[in-house]
Amino acid sequence: MSGLIEQERYTCAIGALQSVVAIPRATPILHSGPGCGSMIAGFYERSTGYAGGSTSPCTNFSETEVVFGGVDRLRSIIANTYKILDTDLQVVLTGCTSDIVGDDVGSVVGEFIEQGKPLVFVETAGFKHNNFVAHSNVVNAIIDQYVDLYVDDHLPRSNRRLVNVFASVPYQDPFWKGNLQEYKRLLTALGFEVNVLFGPKSAGIAEWRSIPAANFNILVSPWYGLPIVEHLEQQYGQPFVQFAHVPIGANETTRFLEAVTAFALEQGAPIDEQQVKAYIAKSEYAYYEEIDNLATFLLEFRYGLPQHVHILHDAGYVVGLSKFLLHEVGIIPKEQFIVDNTPDEFQDAIRANLAATSDKREIPVTFDPDAGAAQNVIRNLDDTKRGRGLIIGSGWDKELAKEKDFDFLSASVPSPYRLVLTTNYAGYSGGLRVIEDIYDVVLSTYA
Amino acid sequence: MPKINLDVPAVAVREVRLNTITGFQGTAGELVTAARCGGMPDRSRSFSQCLGCGTAQAACMVTLVQDGAVISHGPVGCSSCLHEFAFTYRVNAPQRGVEKPTQRKIYSTNLNEEDTVFGGNQKLEETIRTVYDRDRPKAIFIITTCASGIIGDDVEGVASDVESEIGIPVVAIFCEGFRSKVWTSGFDAGYHGVARKLLKPPTERRKIINVINFWGSDVFTKWFRRFGYEANFITPYATVDSLAHASEAVASVQACATLGSYLSSALEQEFGVKAIRNAAPHGIPATDRWLRELGELLEQPEVAERIIEEERAEFLPQIEALRAKLTGKTAYVTAGAGHGHSLLAVLSELGMRAQGAGIFHHDPINDNEFEESDALAHFVRDYGDVPNYNVCNKQEFELVNMLNRIQPDILFARHGGMTLWGAKLGIPSLLIGDEHFSMGYEGLVKYGERIVETLENDEFVTNLKAHAINPYTKWWLEQPTFTFLETAS
Numbered sequence: 045m046s047g048l049i050e051q052e053r054y055t056c057a058i059g060a061l062q063s064v065v066a067i068p069r070a071t072p073i074l075h076s077g078p079g080c081g082s083m084i085a086g087f088y089e090r091s092t093g094y095a096g097g098s099t100s101p102c103t104n105f106s107e108t109e110v111v112f113g114g115v116d117r118l119r120s121i122i123a124n125t126y127k128i129l130d131t132d133l134q135v136v137l138t139g140c141t142s143d144i145v146g147d148d149v150g151s152v153v154g155e156f157i158e159q160g161k162p163l164v165f166v167e168t169a170g171f172k173h174n175n176f177v178a179h180s181n182v183v184n185a186i187i188d189q190y191v192d193l194y195v196d197d198h199l200p201r202s203n204r205r206l207v208n209v210f211a212s213v214p215y216q217d218p219f220w221k222g223n224l225q226e227y228k229r230l231l232t233a234l235g236f237e238v239n240v241l242f243g244p245k246s247a248g249i250a251e252w253r254s255i256p257a258a259n260f261n262i263l264v265s266p267w268y269g270l271p272i273v274e275h276l277e278q279q280y281g282q283p284f285v286q287f288a289h290v291p292i293g294a295n296e297t298t299r300f301l302e303a304v305t306a307f308a309l310e311q312g313a314p315i316d317e318q319q320v321k322a323y324i325a326k327s328e329y330a331y332y333e334e335i336d337n338l339a340t341f342l343l344e345f346r347y348g349l350p351q352h353v354h355i356l357h358d359a360g361y362v363v364g365l366s367k368f369l370l371h372e373v374g375i376i377p378k379e380q381f382i383v384d385n386t387p388d389e390f391q392d393a394i395r396a397n398l399a400a401t402s403d404k405r406e407i408p409v410t411f412d413p414d415a416g417a418a419q420n421v422i423r424n425l426d427d428t429k430r431g432r433g434l435i436i437g438s439g440w441d442k443e444l445a446k447e448k449d450f451d452f453l454s455a456s457v458p459s460p461y462r463l464v465l466t467t468n469y470a471g472y473s474g475g476l477r478v479i480e481d482i483y484d485v486v487l488s489t490y491a
Numbered sequence: 492m493p494k495i496n497l498d499v500p501a502v503a504v505r506e507v508r509l510n511t512i513t514g515f516q517g518t519a520g521e522l523v524t525a526a527r528c529g530g531m532p533d534r535s536r537s538f539s540q541c542l543g544c545g546t547a548q549a550a551c552m553v554t555l556v557q558d559g560a561v562i563s564h565g566p567v568g569c570s571s572c573l574h575e576f577a578f579t580y581r582v583n584a585p586q587r588g589v590e591k592p593t594q595r596k597i598y599s600t601n602l603n604e605e606d607t608v609f610g611g612n613q614k615l616e617e618t619i620r621t622v623y624d625r626d627r628p629k630a631i632f633i634i635t636t637c638a639s640g641i642i643g644d645d646v647e648g649v650a651s652d653v654e655s656e657i658g659i660p661v662v663a664i665f666c667e668g669f670r671s672k673v674w675t676s677g678f679d680a681g682y683h684g685v686a687r688k689l690l691k692p693p694t695e696r697r698k699i700i701n702v703i704n705f706w707g708s709d710v711f712t713k714w715f716r717r718f719g720y721e722a723n724f725i726t727p728y729a730t731v732d733s734l735a736h737a738s739e740a741v742a743s744v745q746a747c748a749t750l751g752s753y754l755s756s757a758l759e760q761e762f763g764v765k766a767i768r769n770a771a772p773h774g775i776p777a778t779d780r781w782l783r784e785l786g787e788l789l790e791q792p793e794v795a796e797r798i799i800e801e802e803r804a805e806f807l808p809q810i811e812a813l814r815a816k817l818t819g820k821t822a823y824v825t826a827g828a829g830h831g832h833s834l835l836a837v838l839s840e841l842g843m844r845a846q847g848a849g850i851f852h853h854d855p856i857n858d859n860e861f862e863e864s865d866a867l868a869h870f871v872r873d874y875g876d877v878p879n880y881n882v883c884n885k886q887e888f889e890l891v892n893m894l895n896r897i898q899p900d901i902l903f904a905r906h907g908g909m910t911l912w913g914a915k916l917g918i919p920s921l922l923i924g925d926e927h928f929s930m931g932y933e934g935l936v937k938y939g940e941r942i943v944e945t946l947e948n949d950e951f952v953t954n955l956k957a958h959a960i961n962p963y964t965k966w967w968l969e970q971p972t973f974t975f976l977e978t979a980s
Contacts, residue, residue, distance in 0.1 A: 047617075048599065048621060049567055051597065052599055058568055077637045077667075078669070083569060086547070087574070098885065099888075099962060128963060128964060130962055140636075170567070171603055444594075458575075460574065460575065
C-alpha cells in the first residue's frame with residue numbers, strides 16, 4: 045500500500061532506533077536530519093530509555109551535508125560518542141537525507157569496527173520502509189555485524205535448552221516490556237532458558253552474543269520479525285516455531301505453550317512434558333478462578349457493558365484480542381482494522397487465522413494503514429442494534445469513541461491518553477489485565 | 492524594498508535572514524554587545540545530539556487552526572509527532588472557549604522509494620483532493636520534509652493548481668529539516684504561508700488586537716478590555732476566517748519575539764497593523780514598558796497608567812513576600828531564545844540570581860528590526876549580566892555538564908526532556924508549559940508561588956538522584972562544558 049495515511053499508527057524506518065534503545069546500555073547514533081529523533085520521541089512518548097531521545101547522538105544534517113556529504117561529520121560524532129557516552133553497543137541508523145545524497149556510511153563505520161568498537165550500521169531511510177520492517181533489519185544487522193563476531197564462543201545450537209524469543213516490536217507494542225517479561229517467565233517455568241534481548245529482562249549484549257547458541261527460535265507475530273528468524277535459520281541452522289498472534293488469555297496462552305513444547309521436543313530440547321502439563325493446568329486453574337468469580341458481573345451487571353468491539357491495531361493484536369474477547373469475555377468482535385501495513389503475501393493467512401476464531405460468525409477485517417479511512421467506516425456504521433460498543437485502538441480513536449458514545453481502551457501507539465510501564469497483555473495474566481482495563485474504563489463512565 | 496517578501500513561496504531561514512546563531516559561550520552582556528556590533532560568528536560542535544526541525548514547528552502553528560487540514564509531504568515518519576498537537580488542541584480548547592474541539596485532520600503523503608525516484612508530485616496532488624473530499628476543510632496546509640525537498644518536488648506548483656480546482660486556500664509551507672539549524676525557522680515558514688495565502692486586506696479597522704502565541708491561558712483579554720479591545724488569538728484556535736481578518740486589528744502583540752516577530756512584521760508591513768515593539772511583559776520593567784507602549788498605541792496612555800497603578804497596589808505586597816523567600820537562591824534557565832529571556836527576567840525580579848542559561852539559539856535582531864524587541868538587551872539593562880550564558884542548540888550533554896558543575900538551587904526549563912537532568916542531579920526543576928503564566932504582575936506572583944513550592948518539595952528529586960541512571964562518562968562530566976564547541980570560523 046503506498047497511498048496517503050491519515051492518523052498514522054506506525055512510523056518510518058528510522059523509528060527502529062527504538063529497537064536499539066530497548067537493548068540495555070545501547071545507543072542509536074542517527075545520521076539524519078535534525079528532526080528525525082524528536083519525531084520518533086514524539087510518536088512514542090516516554091521512550092527515552094538509557095540513551096534515546098535527546099541523549100542520542102545525531103549528525104543533524106544541514107545544507108552543508110546535503111551538498112557536500114555528511115561522512116566527515118559522522119566520523120567526528122561517532123568518535124566523540126565514545127568519549128561522552130558510556131554504552132555497550134552503538135548502532136548507526138541513516139535517515140532519508142543520507143540515503144538520498146549517497147553517503148558511504150559503511151566505510152566510516154568500518155574504521156571504528158577495525159578499532160574493535162561494537163559499532164553496527166543499518167540503512168533506515170524513512171522512504172524505504174516502515175518501522176515494522178526496519179525492526180528486522182536492525183536486529184539482523186546487529187546479528188551480522190556484532191553477534192557473529194563472537195560465534196566461536198557460542199557455537200550454533202550448542203545449548204539445547206536455550207531459546208530466542210522474537211515477539212513485540214519494542215515501543216511499537218506499548219506492552220513490549222511486560223509481554224517479553226511474561227514470555228520469559230512462562231517459558232522459564234516450562235524449563236527453558238530464554239533470551240528476550242530487549243528490555244529490563246534482557247542481560248544486554250552478553251545475551252545478544254549467545255543468540256547462536258539457542259536450540260531454536262520462537263516468533264510470536266503474524267509477519268513482522270519473520271526475516272529475523274529466517275535469517276537465523278540460514279545463518280546458524282536454527283529452526284523456528286511461529287505463533288501468529290499475541291496469545292492473550294488462557295486458551296491462546298495454553299496453545300502457545302503447547303506449540304512451543306511440541307516443537308522443542310522435536311528439536312531434542314530437554315523439556316519434561318509432564319512438567320509442562322502440570323504448569324499449564326495450574327495456570328489455567330488460577331485463571332479460571334478469576335473468570336469464575338467475574339462471570340456473575342459479566343452476566344448480570346444491569347447498567348450496561350460493551351457487547352461488541354472494533355479493534356484498530358497491528359495484525360497480531362487484532363487477531364489475539366478478537367479470539368480472547370469472544371471466547372473468554374463474551375464481547376463480540378465486529379468490523380476489525382489492521383493498520384500495520386501488512387504486506388499482501390501475509391494477508392490471507394491472517395484472514396484465515398481470524399476466521400478460525402469462530403465457526404459461527406464472520407469477523408470482517410480490513411487491511412489499511414490509512415486509519416482515518418477506518419475511522420470513517422466505523423463512524424458511518426449503523427450500530428444501533430448492536431448494543432453498547434467498545435473501541436480498542438490508539439489515542440487517535442478516543443475522539444471517535446466519544447462521537448459514537450462507545451467505551452474506549454487505549455492499547456496501541458500513539459497513546460497520549462494512557463501510561464504503560466511494565467504491563468503485559470500476553471499470557472494468562474495478560475488476559476486478566478485486559479479484562480481489568482476494559483471494565484475499568486467502562487465502570488469509570490458511571491457517576 | 493520591503494523586508495518581508497510575500498511574493499516568493501519560501502522565506503529564508505533565520506541564519507540567512509537574521510544572522511541567527513546556535514553556538515556561543517560567554518555572558519549575556521557580551522552576547523548583546525556582539526550582536527549589536529554585528530560581529531557574531533556562529534560556532535559549531537564536533538559532537539551533537541538529536542535536535543528538532545522546522546517541519547514540527549510549522550505544523551505546530553497550522554495544526555491548531557480550527558477548520559484546516561495538514562498534509563505532511565514526506566515519508567510517514569516526518570509527521571510522527573503531530574498527534575501531540577491533536578492532544579494539545581483537545582486539552583486546551585476550553586481555555587480558548589472552543590467548546591466542541593473537532594478532530595485534527597493530519598495526513599502524510601507517505602512517500603516511498605519509488606517516489607524518491609519518480610517524484611511525489613502526483614501523490615501530493617491526489618492527497619490534496621482526497622483530503623478535500625474527506626474533510627471539506629476551509630484550508631489545506633502542506634508542510635515539506637527533507638525527502639520532498641531534496642528530490643525537488645514542485646510543491647508550490649501542485650498547491651496552486653489544486654487550489655484553483657477546489658477553491659480553498661492550499662498553502663505550501665517550506666520547512667525541510669535540513670534547511671536550518673534553528674528549528675524556529677519552521678515558525679516563520681508556517682507564518683509565511685499563512686501571510687501569503689490566508690491574510691486578506693482589511694475592509695475596516697476593528698477593535699481587536701492580534702495575539703501571536705501558542706495555546707497558553709488568556710491573560711490578555713482582561714488588559715485589552717480596559718482599553719475597549721478584544722484579543723484575536725493566532726494561529727492556534729484561530730479559524731481560516733479569523734486569520735483573514737487579522738489584518739483589521741489595530742495592533743499585534745506576541746507571546747515571545749522568537750515566535751511572533753515574522754508574522755507581526757508581515758502584518759505591519761502589508762496591512763499597517765502596528766506591532767508592539769517591546770518584549771513580552773515578563774518582570775516589572777518589561778510589563779510596564781509593554782503596557783505603556785500599548786497605551787500609547789491605542790492613544791489611551793492614562794488607561795495603561797491606571798492598570799499599572801492598580802496591579803502594583805494589588806500584587807506588589809505579594810511580590811515582596813515572595814522576594815523575601817527567594818532572594819539569594821540560584822537558578823539556571825534552559826529554553827528557547829524568547830521565553831528563556833522571559834524566564835530570566837521573572838526569576839531575577841523575584842530576587843533570585845541566574846547562575847547561567849542554556850538558550851537554544853540567538854537572534855541578533857528580529858524581523859521588525861526594533862532594538863526595543865531585544866529582550867536580552869533589556870534584561871541586561873534591567874537586572875545585570877548573566878554568567879555562563881550558553882547558546883546551546885538544545886544539546887543535552889552540555890546542559891548535564893553545566894548543571895553538574897554549577898549545581899543551582901533550581902532549574903527552569905521550557906522544552907521537554909530538559910528537566911529530567913536537573914531532577915537526576917537532585918536539582919528541583921520546574922517546567923511550566925503555559926508561556927503566559929508568568930506575564931504581568933499577577934504572573935510574577937503565580938510563578939513565584941510555583942517556585943517556592945518546587946524548592947520546598949524536593950523529596951522526589953532527592954530520591955531520584957540517589958537512584959539516577961547516568962549514560963554520561965565520568966570523563967565527560969569532568970571536562971570543560973564547551974570542549975566540543977569549535978572555534979568560530
